[in-house]
Amino acid sequence: MENHAKASSTIPENGDTVVGWSGPKDPENPFNWKTSKRWRVSILVCFMTFAVQINGTAMTSAAEVINEDFHITDEHFPHSYWPVLSWNLGGAAAPMLGLPLMESFGIRWSYLSIYLILIIFLIPQFLAQNFATLIITRIFTGGCTGVLANITSGVVSDIWRPGRSKSFSTSLWIFSLLAGLSLGPVFGSLTVRFASWRWIFLSEVIAYAIFLxxxxxxxxETRPDVLLTQRARRIRRETGKTVYASAEKTHLTFKEVIRETLIRPSRMLVTEPVVLFFGLWSAFCIGTAFMFTQSIVQVYSGLYSWTYYGTGFVQAAIVVGELIGLTFSVIQDHLYFTSANRNRETPGSxxxxxxxxxSIPASFLGLTAGLFIYAWTSYTTIHWIFPTIGLAFVGFGMSIIISAVSLYLLDMYGKFSASAIAGVAFLENALAAFLPLATQDMYRSLGFNWASSLLGFLALALSFIPVVLMIWGPSIRERSYFIKEAQYDDHEEDVVEAVA
Incomplete structure (x- = not known):
């Protein structure tokens, strides 16, 4: 999702005049916007990511009362989770198509259109007269949320050049995404504590309408191709000159659109080990966040006789850990940028x-250790604060890990990063959809201690992924077609900019 538009003069091409940026300091280039404007846009899209993600998990705190209204039971199977599963399925499929299309056709009006669709499909959720309505409509709200939340990384890449501001903005996006999911049950608990479960969805409609x-x-608009197209149209309208933007001269066929939006992300998941294993690592984190919406209820109600309301509030501990992870991202950025002094492969970078x-200590000592703490402090004789501390450790680990995954993919895959992020988002939502279905039986069969320990062992195995990349990273990158192609194009554009 990198912005590859470099400064260039207006040049003739095939008899037409092609409009480019007027120079390296062109004020209409998003890279050259005022710093205050760029931070305003970054904070806005990150806040909206947080807001729409709440829709994914807020209703989990109302599972008990929704079950009563629709005569659903979780005694033998977590049927109350179906609306959350359908939300995740929508979130898995939609970004594969929506993200690359938004990158091609522009952010502003696409974002507004999808946001309106989200609000529209929330209305039948608070009016639902049967359980099937919730399941079906949440496919659409999940799809809209998946696109809106993940396009934030593209917006950040469009307006920030590589540097500390871009890195922190990306980390802020990851925090917003995770915090929205983790705080959803907290907001749901507050709502159900004082009103009907329908107010969970009605309050979202009201809030989202206020944000509109x-x-x-x-x-x-942040996409450079779209901005240049608008400039070319303005020049044609005002002067009558036959000038065009490069994007106007490129017409994708339906087959090319399908390749860009669906085939490439799927191909990258299959052929790019970095995308696949980073996707699994990140997907485990997101899947665990959704599993907590089930396991926390079982653990805290089983051990401490807490109600659904109380178990929803406990998830705030995960957000505390995620917030700590956000502050540590500043340290991570410092370590990254100072590594340029030791880079023998590409000196100065x-x-x-x-x-x-x-991400390595965060995975071993945050995610993995947190799961084991959560596992082996789950006793009636141990105060509830101790497993809650384990949840905070997990939140810290998840925040650092997903930030590292996203920044690495954005750095390495350049123009292909939209497809890489879409592929990872597919894995994240797919695991988030199906893993929690096993939570209830897993915690009943294995017990609280060993069920959480199983997750801890999986986290431990996945923690070696960044270690492998630290050791063999250069050779892995050398064998990657997409990384080599992206880096080559970046080099060519840098040469063009230097000449201009």
Whole structure:
């Protein structure tokens, strides 16, 4: 999702005049916007990521009362999870198509359109007269949320050149994404504590409608191709000159669109070990976050006789850990950028694998250790604060890990990063959809201690992924077609910019 538009003069091409940026300091180039404007846009899209992600998990705190209203039982199977599963399935499929299309056709109006569709499909959820309505409509809200949340990384890449601001903005996006999921049950608990479960969805409709004017007036177009197209049309309208943007001269066939939006992300998942294993690592984190919506209820109600309301509030501990992870991202950025002094492969540039420095201890001592703490402090004789501390450790680990994955993919895959992120998002939502279905039986069959320990052992195995990349990263990158192609194009554009 990198912005590859470099400064160039207006040049003739095949008899037409092609419009480019007027120079390296062209004020319409998003890279050259005022710093205050770029931070305004970054904070806006990150906040909206947080807001729409709440929709994914808020209803889990109301599972008990929704079951009563629709005569559903979780005695033998977690039927109450079906609306969350359908939300994740929508979130898995939609970004594969939506993200690359938004990158091609523009962010602003695509974002607004998808956001309106999200609000529209929330309405039948608070009016639902049967359980099937919830399941079906949440496919659409999950799909909309998946696109809106994940396009944030593209917006960040469009307006920030590589550097500390871009790195922190990406980490802020990851925090917003995770915090929205983790705080969903907290908001759901507050709502059900004082009102009907229908107010969970009604309050979202009201809140999202209030946010709509902010998006309308504060979210500008960020895609360089779209901005240059608008410039070319303006020149044609005002002067009558036959000038065009490069994007206007390129017409993709339906087959090419399908290749760009569906085939390439799937191909990258199959052929790119980095995308596949980073996707599994990140997907395990997201899947664990959704499993907590089930396991926390079982553990805290079983051990401490807490109600659904109380178990929803406990998930705030995960957000505390994620917030700590966000603060540590500043340290990670420092380690990354100072690694340029030690880079023998490309002197003067940061070592790519330096993005992963903190993710290794965060995975071993945060995610893995947190799961084991959560597992082996789950006793009635041990105060509830101790397993809750384990949850905070897990939140810390998840925040650092997913930030590292996202930044590494954005750095390495350049123009292909939209497809890489879409592939990872597919794995994240797929695991988030199906893993929690096994939670209830797993915790009943294995017991609280060993069920959480099983997750801990899986986290331990996945923790070696960044270690492998730290050791063999250069050779893995050398064998990657997509990474080599992306780096070659970046080099060519840098040469063009230097000449211009």
């Amino acid at each position: 004017p902010f998006i309308l007036f504060l979210l500008p 940061p070592i790519p694998e330096a993005r992963l420095y903190l």
